[in-house]
Amino acid sequence: MVTGAHPIIPLDLAEATWLVELPEGPLTTEELIGYCAWALAKHYQHVEQMRERVGKDKLQWALKFADEHKHSIKDYNFKPLDLVLVKNMITESSFSTKMLPRFHGSMVVIAETKGGNYIVAELDG
Numbered sequence: 001m002v003t004g005a006h007p008i009i010p011l012d013l014a015e016a017t018w019l020v021e022l023p024e025g026p027l028t029t030e031e032l033i034g035y036c037a038w039a040l041a042k043h044y045q046h047v048e049q050m051r052e053r054v055g056k057d058k059l060q061w062a063l064k065f066a067d068e069h070k071h072s073i074k075d076y077n078f079k080p081l082d083l084v085l086v087k088n089m090i091t092e093s094s095f096s097t098k099m100l101p102r103f104h105g106s107m108v109v110i111a112e113t114k115g116g117n118y119i120v121a122e123l124d125g
Contacts, residue, residue, distance in 0.1 A: 023035065078109045078112065078118060079109065080109055080110060080111060081108060081109065082108070082109045083105075083106050083107070083108060083109075083123075084105070084106070084107050084108075084109060084118075084120065085103040085104070085105035085106065085107070086103060086104040086105060086107050086120060087102065087103055087104075088100065088101055088102055088103060088104055104122075106123050107120040107121065107122060107123065108120065108121055108122075108123055
């Protein structure tokens with residue numbers, strides 16, 4: 001978009017396009033400049049209100065999701081040198097995997113990345 005704001009659904013398309021009342025008919029150059037100035041003046045306030053509203057909605061949604069899934073969300077906090085089993089995700093997505101192992105293991109945790117993933121290595125022996 002020209003104003004740099006990304007639309008968020010539900011959204012009033014006329015309000016997002018003009019940020020002002022729609023004109024009745026053809027505009028003169030002075031009227032067009034006036035509408036543009038009015039839209040720019042309203043733009044910052046409008047964007048800040050959207051950011052605040054969306055921020056609150058996202059936080060409420062995240063808290064609701066965490067509450068609804070509190071029994072299935074697990075916060076693993078493995079330390080380096082901990083022994084773990086790694087689930088074989090191929091068995092869930094392909095056919096005829098009845099005889100494939102469900103887990104790769106035993107693995108040793110080497111490190112945790114900034115994103116929360118783990119670097120693991122197979123045990124020798």
